[in-house]
Amino acid sequence: MPHMKDKIIRVATSLFHRKGYFATSISEIAGLCGIQKASIYYHYASKEAILYQIHSTTMDDLTTYLKGNLQGVDGIEDCMRAAVRSHVRFHLERQKETFIANTELRGLTPEHYALIVAKRDTYEQIIQEIIQRGCAAGIFVDEDVKILSYAILTQCNAGAIWYKPGGRLTVDDIAEVYVRFALQGLMVR
Amino acid sequence: MPHMKDKIIRVATSLFHRKGYFATSISEIAGLCGIQKASIYYHYASKEAILYQIHSTTMDDLTTYLKGNLQGVDGIEDCMRAAVRSHVRFHLERQKETFIANTELRGLTPEHYALIVAKRDTYEQIIQEIIQRGCAAGIFVDEDVKILSYAILTQCNAGAIWYKPGGRLTVDDIAEVYVRFALQGLMVR
DNA sequence: CTGTACCTACCGTCCGGTAGGTAGGTATCG
DNA sequence: CGATACCTACCTACCGGACGGTAGGTACAG
Numbered sequence A, B: 001m002p003h004m005k006d007k008i009i010r011v012a013t014s015l016f017h018r019k020g021y022f023a024t025s026i027s028e029i030a031g032l033c034g035i036q037k038a039s040i041y042y043h044y045a046s047k048e049a050i051l052y053q054i055h056s057t058t059m060d061d062l063t064t065y066l067k068g069n070l071q072g073v074d075g076i077e078d079c080m081r082a083a084v085r086s087h088v089r090f091h092l093e094r095q096k097e098t099f100i101a102n103t104e105l106r107g108l109t110p111e112h113y114a115l116i117v118a119k120r121d122t123y124e125q126i127i128q129e130i131i132q133r134g135c136a137a138g139i140f141v142d143e144d145v146k147i148l149s150y151a152i153l154t155q156c157n158a159g160a161i162w163y164k165p166g167g168r169l170t171v172d173d174i175a176e177v178y179v180r181f182a183l184q185g186l187m188v189r
Numbered sequence C: 001c002t003g004t005a006c007c008t009a010c011c012g013t014c015c016g017g018t019a020g021g022t023a024g025g026t027a028t029c030g
Numbered sequence D: 001c002g003a004t005a006c007c008t009a010c011c012t013a014c015c016g017g018a019c020g021g022t023a024g025g026t027a028c029a030g
Helices: A003-019 A026-033 A037-043 A047-070 A076-093 A095-103 A110-136 A145-162 A171-186 B003-019 B026-033 B037-043 B047-070 B076-093 B095-103 B110-136 B145-162 B171-186
Strands: none
Touching: A003 A026, A003 A037, A003 A047, A003 A095, A026 A037, A047 A076, A047 A095, A047 A110, A076 A095, A076 A110, A076 A145, A076 A171, A095 A145, A110 A145, A145 A171, A145 B145, A145 B171, A171 B145, A171 B171, B003 B026, B003 B037, B003 B047, B003 B095, B026 B037, B047 B076, B047 B095, B047 B110, B076 B095, B076 B110, B076 B145, B076 B171, B095 B145, B110 B145, B145 B171
């Protein structure tokens, strides 16, 4: 809610995305916020606290978004479609945050790292449970569930790397390509 | 060939993989090599030169490996299988280097960056040409070739993140899972 | 008169990189 | 053969600068 606290996150997100966490300095963030370096420490206890905040809210939002998109969806196949669609859309719409969430884990303290990994596990378990049910029901291929889930999630993450807003394809176009490709790979013939 | 020059690369690869390029210091590399910081500069002109060397040889080896694995393979489907298998195996066997190659582009100078991106494009074009031929022949699904290629390559890269040598599955096991999954997603029914 | 949101000025540390030196091996040449 | 020159592979000592972070102060709002 406070204006500057949000602005710091937005600016830091942009810089961490473009240059990386360790290559970004506090004074650089402050400069783009129009304040002095020391003023950052009024809002956040440390540089790592900013990174953790980005990780934490991104993972929470990602999981909330998935749960919302699965609400009221019936059938294993449709659940899987909804899950992939949700995953891709979120990654394209929140490109910078998800990129940071995927690449800047090493900047976290061990305690924060553990918390974020726990959040990620929660998310992955929702996906893996759907795949598991599909495999058990015999409609999905009989492969290692973890490998399948990582393969699907990661291929969608790729979108967040090359996607340029306002390009040739819309978010929905891309999401549907990934939904078709993932489901085609998953369903038994 | 010289002993220490190689050792620096090996140590740097390990550190860049574990901590990231910017979070790794020259003195840390030197310490693990058993020499003084200044001696690093006898072998390499700068920290970035070490990173570039890792990127460069990794990309060259990756492309050479792919070309070797495609040698004498006939048929679009078999080419694609061989390509995916090659890609996965290389990424699992050279886990650290490929991880760096995928995540530490930002540490390169603009000139070196351009050279590495060019190498990567060359590699991707080989894969994309196979997919293109498959699509044209009507045996692969009619989707955007670039998206398909990125999806397949990226999902395989994922292996390099979670794979632990000596674990439950061998490199070949994993490679075959990815080959089946990718081909299943690619082939029309 | 208290809390908020900032400021200036500064701290110690570590960084990438450089200067200059040296031990020991090897090649060149009278 | 010995003397000289040079090269390789390292060393110690240092530099300027940037970093994350802190101390202490201030303008202003309620």
